[in-house]
Amino acid sequence: MGKYVLRRLLVAIPTFIGITVLVFFLSYLAPGSPLEMLFMDSNADAQVMADMEARLGLDQPVYIQYFRWVGQLFQGNLGFSYRTGLPVWDMVAERIGPTLLITIASLVLSVLIAIPLGVMSAYKPYSGWDYFSSGLSFIGAATPNFFAGLVFIYLLSVKVNIFPSSGMYDSAGAHTFLDLVHHMVLPTLVLSIQQIGSLIRQTRGSVLEVLQDDYIRTARAKGCLESRVLFRHALRNSLSPVITRIGSMIPFLVGGAVVTEQLFSWPGLGSLMVLSINSRDYPVIMGITVVIAVAVLIGNLIIDLIYSVLDPRIRYSK
Amino acid sequence: MKHSRISIIALVLMLVLSVSLFAGGSSDKQPAQAAPAPARQPSKTITLAMVSPWDSFIPFETTSSYSDVVLDLMYDKLFYLKADGTYLPRLATSVDVNEDSTVLTFHLREDAKWADGEPVTADDVVFTAHLYTSPSVNALRKNNLEPFAGFGEGDGSLQVEAIDEHTVAFTLREPTNVDYLLFNKFRDFYILPQHLLGDVPLADIRSASYWASPIGSGPCLFQSQISGERIEFVPNPYYYQMNGNWEKFVLRVVPTGNLLAGLMNGEIDALAGNVGSLQLSDWDMAQQQPGLVCMAAPSVAYQYMAINTQHLSPAIRRAVNMAMNRQLIIDGLLQGEGVAAYGPVAPNNIYYNPEIEEPYNPDGARAILAEEGWDPNRTLIMSVPTGNATREQAAIIIQQNLADVGIKTQIQTADFATHLNKVRAGDYDFGFIGSSGSPDPSECVINFNPDHMNNFSQLTDYTIFETGDKGGHVFTFEDRKEAYDEYQRLIREYVPFAFMYFENILYAHTTRVEGITDVQDYTQLNRDVWNWTIVE
Numbered sequence: 105m106g107k108y109v110l111r112r113l114l115v116a117i118p119t120f121i122g123i124t125v126l127v128f129f130l131s132y133l134a135p136g137s138p139l140e141m142l143f144m145d146s147n148a149d150a151q152v153m154a155d156m157e158a159r160l161g162l163d164q165p166v167y168i169q170y171f172r173w174v175g176q177l178f179q180g181n182l183g184f185s186y187r188t189g190l191p192v193w194d195m196v197a198e199r200i201g202p203t204l205l206i207t208i209a210s211l212v213l214s215v216l217i218a219i220p221l222g223v224m225s226a227y228k229p230y231s232g233w234d235y236f237s238s239g240l241s242f243i244g245a246a247t248p249n250f251f252a253g254l255v256f257i258y259l260l261s262v263k264v265n266i267f268p269s270s271g272m273y274d275s276a277g278a279h280t281f282l283d284l285v286h287h288m289v290l291p292t293l294v295l296s297i298q299q300i301g302s303l304i305r306q307t308r309g310s311v312l313e314v315l316q317d318d319y320i321r322t323a324r325a326k327g328c329l330e331s332r333v334l335f336r337h338a339l340r341n342s343l344s345p346v347i348t349r350i351g352s353m354i355p356f357l358v359g360g361a362v363v364t365e366q367l368f369s370w371p372g373l374g375s376l377m378v379l380s381i382n383s384r385d386y387p388v389i390m391g392i393t394v395v396i397a398v399a400v401l402i403g404n405l406i407i408d409l410i411y412s413v414l415d416p417r418i419r420y421s422k
Numbered sequence: 423m424k425h426s427r428i429s430i431i432a433l434v435l436m437l438v439l440s441v442s443l444f445a446g447g448s449s450d451k452q453p454a455q456a457a458p459a460p461a462r463q464p465s466k467t468i469t470l471a472m473v474s475p476w477d478s479f480i481p482f483e484t485t486s487s488y489s490d491v492v493l494d495l496m497y498d499k500l501f502y503l504k505a506d507g508t509y510l511p512r513l514a515t516s517v518d519v520n521e522d523s524t525v526l527t528f529h530l531r532e533d534a535k536w537a538d539g540e541p542v543t544a545d546d547v548v549f550t551a552h553l554y555t556s557p558s559v560n561a562l563r564k565n566n567l568e569p570f571a572g573f574g575e576g577d578g579s580l581q582v583e584a585i586d587e588h589t590v591a592f593t594l595r596e597p598t599n600v601d602y603l604l605f606n607k608f609r610d611f612y613i614l615p616q617h618l619l620g621d622v623p624l625a626d627i628r629s630a631s632y633w634a635s636p637i638g639s640g641p642c643l644f645q646s647q648i649s650g651e652r653i654e655f656v657p658n659p660y661y662y663q664m665n666g667n668w669e670k671f672v673l674r675v676v677p678t679g680n681l682l683a684g685l686m687n688g689e690i691d692a693l694a695g696n697v698g699s700l701q702l703s704d705w706d707m708a709q710q711q712p713g714l715v716c717m718a719a720p721s722v723a724y725q726y727m728a729i730n731t732q733h734l735s736p737a738i739r740r741a742v743n744m745a746m747n748r749q750l751i752i753d754g755l756l757q758g759e760g761v762a763a764y765g766p767v768a769p770n771n772i773y774y775n776p777e778i779e780e781p782y783n784p785d786g787a788r789a790i791l792a793e794e795g796w797d798p799n800r801t802l803i804m805s806v807p808t809g810n811a812t813r814e815q816a817a818i819i820i821q822q823n824l825a826d827v828g829i830k831t832q833i834q835t836a837d838f839a840t841h842l843n844k845v846r847a848g849d850y851d852f853g854f855i856g857s858s859g860s861p862d863p864s865e866c867v868i869n870f871n872p873d874h875m876n877n878f879s880q881l882t883d884y885t886i887f888e889t890g891d892k893g894g895h896v897f898t899f900e901d902r903k904e905a906y907d908e909y910q911r912l913i914r915e916y917v918p919f920a921f922m923y924f925e926n927i928l929y930a931h932t933t934r935v936e937g938i939t940d941v942q943d944y945t946q947l948n949r950d951v952w953n954w955t956i957v958e
Contacts, residue, residue: 136839140846142562143485143875150875155560188477189628198649254679262683269683272651275469275672275690369676371651379475379650384839 112408116401127393131386132166138186138384160186173390183387192391195376200395202272203372206288207357210295215350218300222307223339226315237304244301249360253294253367260290270369291368295360299353306349310342343414351407355400466669468935468954471676471684472694475650479633481612482554482561487697487858490610490947492653492673495642497612500528501604503946505722507772507861509604513542513613523597523897530588535660536615537643544584549616551582558624566607571595577624599902602894605862609947613639641952642671651675666954682708685930692931695944696723696858700928702757702812708930715933718926719941720770722859724763725813726921727820727852728845728878737794739917743780745787745827751816751923759928763921765910766859766866773863773903778910787827801830802851807841813854816922848880858945863906864894870918879918886912
């Protein structure tokens with residue numbers, strides 16, 4: 105197992121470098137420069153702009169800028185934001201918590217809802233359960249985040265007024281945990297909807313397939329409790345593709361968080377990324393890329409490790 | 423039997439899931455349901471909403487109007503500028519101009535204090551001016567003080583002098599109109615504390631610990647922030663003109679689409695105006711809400727279409743100007759919430775010259791095009807930035823207007839950074855841009871300077887710029903009016919920009935807050951929050 109982890113980590117290094125090269129050069133290839141956005145004020149002139157270009161190092165060739173950035177990265181320094189002048193690491197660190205909050209909550213919520221529904225759907229195909237969960241699955245998978253967000257805001261925030269429409273806390277008083285959870289509900293729900301839809305379908309298909317296998321029939325013939333057959337034998341053996349799906353949800357969740365955070369003014373990495381792209385704030389774009397890339401690579405590694413626990417046939421050491 | 427057991431397990435599981443699904447909501451649900459909308463705000467908190475985050479607390483290091491909302495709350499400025507072109511005392515009670523208009527002398531309030539209780543003095547103003555203009559600092563906003571003597575000659579070279587503790591004098595390079603200076607150069611000049619920043623070496627000024635929790639002399643004292651989401655303030659206990667009764671002030675970032683929802687359910691009390699106003703599609707609904715006060719405030723902000731003068735002759739540009747049906751944009755698109763723009767000076771401004779108006783005349787446009795031998799198969803590029811739905815729709819109307827007279831266009835949309843890059847480089851025929859405008863007619867003049875980076879229309883001729891620039895260096899109303907009349911005539915004649923409309927600010931606040939009146943002044947980067955009071 106140790107060797108496997110080491111091997112995966114070694115594979116992750118060129119992947120990581122590839123991601124940074126791609127994002128860095130693509131950002132620079134995009135038309136528009138951070139200077140254009142910094143100097144919206146008509147009192148500035150070309151000389152002030154040139155001075156700033158030199159100060160930010162933007163007058164250097166792109167590959168020099170990249171290697172300088174990599175050099176900083178090795179020293180644990182992500183540089184300074186062009187837009188705010190603040191250290192990128194500080195900006196990213198401030199935003200990482202809120203993004204993790206809604207993405208992890210959404211992941212947990214999706215799993216808790218989708219897997220039981222998918223299992224029940226597969227256990228009793230074409231029953232009321234199945235129609236209910238399949239319907240939910242289709243609606244979930246077909247509903248874009250922004251649309252679901254608008255509907256929830258209208259219904260639950262404006263009409264019924266039980267959840268706030270934006271932000272992390274009420275303006276009132278201390279920032280309590282309950283207040284935070286209250287504000288998390290709508291963004292988490294919105295972020296979960298599509299994932300729930302696709303995960304129900306994945307679980308249903310996977311469990312349905314396993315339920316046809318001989319060993320299930322054997323287990324039943326031996327008089328195993330039906331709950332044991334379903335949850336111990338069938339579910340466990342059908343989890344591998346489900347886990348793969350959950351693993352692939354991580355980047356989707358981060359991507360979905362961009363829209364959701366914008367919609368609910370949730371101060372996470374997604375909204376910072378949009379702001380940084382719009383202002384061509386390259387150091388912040390790169391900083392967020394690093395964090396997301398590392399998170400996804402680690403997430404994939406964890407998923408791979410879970411495989412081995414679920415399915416001992418997978419021998420990673422070989 | 424087995425099946426029913428499974429069903430029971432499943433039901434229990436679903437129940438657990440449902441509980442976990444609404445766990446967050448249920449614990450908070452009760453107070454939220456029990457409390458009607460406005461109760462979400464504590465009795466002494468005001469929440470102001472703008473639509474995009476600030477970027478910096480360092481006043482000389484930003485050009486963002488979102489940051490200016492924050493800075494105006496934290497730091498004091500010399501005057502409170504009004505949209506009608508007048509100004510009220512703020513930190514300065516008055517300004518004197520010497521006989522040859524080369525020295526401005528500001529008289530400061532004697533009771534102004536920093537939030538730590540230290541007095542605000544003329545030395546602070548001198549310190550701030552030197553900080554803005556220091557070559558070592560190389561600030562984004564340093565050119566604001568470019569008209570003053572000593573600018574660019576070294577650290578501390580700017581000729582600004584503390585005459586006494588509460589009097590400060592700025593010496594100009596050449597005679598310059600005071601209104602021009604106040605509205606164009608001092609609009610975002612925020613006074614900084616020498617006693618807290620004076621010992622920081624200039625090269626390290628940006629990383630000073632002061633900026634993490636600034637102590638200013640404005641109405642609000644910084645308490646905390648959630649980056650990109652909110653800043654929380656308490657009143658500056660020493661602010662000299664505090665009339666409000668609020669104990670906490672929260673500035674929040676709320677997407678445009680959520681502003682009305684936030685006002686209706688009591689999450690926010692007031693909008694920031696020019697950087698936080700309702701979208702047109704929400705306006706009717708907002709006006710029907712009993713708990714809201716809505717006002718459509720005229721704005722000096724305008725939208726225009728820059729025309730590449732290197733691609734199109736003056737006659738063709740004039741034809742384009744004539745072909746634009748502005749009233750259709752006002753009535754159809756803005757639902758009447760705006761006025762037609764023919765130039766950068768608003769029709770209600772005392773410097774407005776009606777001669778700039780180019781009535782909608784498609785027949786006249788066709789005649790000019792025929793006379794000029796216009797090739798109807800030529801397709802012109804219309805570069806439109808995303809992010810302003812009304813402007814994007816206006817572009818479509820104008821595209822149709824131009825098609826009606828025989829000018830084919832192709833709309834290319836891009837994000838603002840890309841668009842600005844294209845327009846500055848001259849890689850376009852028509853480029854859509856907006857400006858926050860100014861009550862002072864000099865605001866747009868710089869855009870006609872062929873040497874300036876905002877020479878969007880790629881002019882090579884200095885005539886319009888020099889004519890407009892004269893207005894900043896004459897001193898009576900009549901002389902300025904004459905200069906700006908001619909300037910506006912030239913804009914109509916040469917049409918470097920085809921102006922479109924001034925769009926009203928669709929403003930709303932809850933009835934819980936009183937004292938919000940001069941919303942139109944918000945474009946001048948000031949909000950008199952010290953007069954806002956909470957009605958219980």
